[in-house]
Amino acid sequence: MPDAPCAGQPNEATAAPESSGGGRFVFRADVLDADDLRRAHTRIAHEIVERNHGADRLVLIGLYTRGTAIAQRLRAAIESFEGVSIPIGALDVAFYRDDIALRSVQPLGPTEVPVDISGRTVILVDDVLFTGRTVRAALDALTELGRPIAVQLAVLVDRGHRELPIRADFVGKNLPTKRAEDVRVRLAETDGGTDGIELWGPADDSGTDGGPDAGAGEVDA
Amino acid sequence: MRHLLSIDDLGRAGIDEVCDLAESFLQVTQREIPKVPALRGKTVASVFYEDSTRTRLSFETAAKRLSADTMTFSVSTSSVKKGESLRDTVQTIEAMGVDAMVVRHPSAGAPHRVSMWVDAAVVNAGDGRHEHPTQALLDVFTIRRHRGRELDGARVAIVGDVRRSRVARSGAKALAALGAHVTLVGPPTMLPESLDGWPATSVCDLDAVLGDLDVIYLLRIQHERRDAMHFPSLREYTTRYGLTIERAARLAPDTLVMHPGPMNRGVEIAPEVAEGPASVITEQVANGVAIRMAVLYSILGSGTLMSGAGGSGSLGTGAVVV
Numbered sequence: 301m302p303d304a305p306c307a308g309q310p311n312e313a314t315a316a317p318e319s320s321g322g323g324r325f326v327f328r329a330d331v332l333d334a335d336d337l338r339r340a341h342t343r344i345a346h347e348i349v350e351r352n353h354g355a356d357r358l359v360l361i362g363l364y365t366r367g368t369a370i371a372q373r374l375r376a377a378i379e380s381f382e383g384v385s386i387p388i389g390a391l392d393v394a395f396y397r398d399d400i401a402l403r404s405v406q407p408l409g410p411t412e413v414p415v416d417i418s419g420r421t422v423i424l425v426d427d428v429l430f431t432g433r434t435v436r437a438a439l440d441a442l443t444e445l446g447r448p449i450a451v452q453l454a455v456l457v458d459r460g461h462r463e464l465p466i467r468a469d470f471v472g473k474n475l476p477t478k479r480a481e482d483v484r485v486r487l488a489e490t491d492g493g494t495d496g497i498e499l500w501g502p503a504d505d506s507g508t509d510g511g512p513d514a515g516a517g518e519v520d521a
Numbered sequence: 522m523r524h525l526l527s528i529d530d531l532g533r534a535g536i537d538e539v540c541d542l543a544e545s546f547l548q549v550t551q552r553e554i555p556k557v558p559a560l561r562g563k564t565v566a567s568v569f570y571e572d573s574t575r576t577r578l579s580f581e582t583a584a585k586r587l588s589a590d591t592m593t594f595s596v597s598t599s600s601v602k603k604g605e606s607l608r609d610t611v612q613t614i615e616a617m618g619v620d621a622m623v624v625r626h627p628s629a630g631a632p633h634r635v636s637m638w639v640d641a642a643v644v645n646a647g648d649g650r651h652e653h654p655t656q657a658l659l660d661v662f663t664i665r666r667h668r669g670r671e672l673d674g675a676r677v678a679i680v681g682d683v684r685r686s687r688v689a690r691s692g693a694k695a696l697a698a699l700g701a702h703v704t705l706v707g708p709p710t711m712l713p714e715s716l717d718g719w720p721a722t723s724v725c726d727l728d729a730v731l732g733d734l735d736v737i738y739l740l741r742i743q744h745e746r747r748d749a750m751h752f753p754s755l756r757e758y759t760t761r762y763g764l765t766i767e768r769a770a771r772l773a774p775d776t777l778v779m780h781p782g783p784m785n786r787g788v789e790i791a792p793e794v795a796e797g798p799a800s801v802i803t804e805q806v807a808n809g810v811a812i813r814m815a816v817l818y819s820i821l822g823s824g825t826l827m828s829g830a831g832g833s834g835s836l837g838t839g840a841v842v843v
Contacts, residue, residue, distance in 0.1 A: 400560075
């Protein structure tokens, strides 16, 4: 693995490009700093409550690894201004992925959903929305836990390049990226240090990596 | 490494990895829908040249809970009766399109031979007196779940016909790889003639080690085989090596009592002890499904695991295909 400043488990968003480049990755830009992230969390929390006309019947379910930490933060925020307690869960989607035969897919943590999700609105929470395949797997995993009224998706960064008809309901930041680039999320709970999101790219990238990646930058906001 | 033929294929890191994975699968098996789609489209064949209930059912349950398809071959209802060779049989089964074969055979080394004849992944489900690696893995996993992840320094006695036991051989290797101290216990006719290749010590007197154990592992006495009677009578065996109520009372309070099944109640273990609070025998069965899910998943799904004793380092290299 390259010298990533974000320790811990690589998420889906980082796993593919790191190995396809083959070369070193270099820092490109700061995307969000700790203050930006705090504001994004607060805004998303408000949007969730607004969209659902309150916090009744909600359950927040974070996807391992960083989604679980983000879900905790969203819950704390919603509870602070709504004064109600919201159930929270964690979901591991490893065994539901469609690339099990293509790369090593290991579980990242135990699935723990303390309530029956049937009859509730599930807010799925993850850090980066990229191809949409993790979310697809999560939807399958949820189906086996019950039949929610609705499932909504909250992410800190939407970096585009969807491979499936999936979109986010709540987005911290829409970030146009190239496919070979890497969005690195650092959260105090999972990675240590201070919060931050950075954009990294291949060191030898002269913009000629060709294929469908070239000229990327469009984001379906 | 695509097959699981011996505990030696795994090493310490590999054993830890399978057990960690089994922890996730144990959780899956406890859900309302105890099934995940991980191996959808794969086919697992059980090829059993010896009778077995629990191992075959355990593997087939594991495959089904991973959404793989299963087929069963048992020698009693097959063309082997017509004289078909092992090689022809497994190549015929493979031609029907299987991704993995779970092989049990009375001859040591048969699964290894099969792995050279077929492209499918091969899992050894017991070969002669040689090895039974998934039994060893589920035993280690069961001990870990009670004692914590580290088995360094754990004192384990394996009692019975050790010399002829594939369970004992694989178990001793797995336990020793994790740093446990293994003592083989039995009459001289049942202990290995030489401890070469056995990472263990041996004693003939069970009572001498009884009070100083973290685990007592009782092997099944195969009394249905007359040639397997290496002691004067069952009663004499029970008197000297059976885990009777009296002996069980002298175990340390947290000693685990284990048995691979099927039990001869009243021979190697008293019924009251088998059902007592120290016994984890039914847990072993439940854990067996989770361990076999982990093995099948590692071999057929995400294959970095069996990369040898190192067990790590290749994470993510397969991602290029994406």
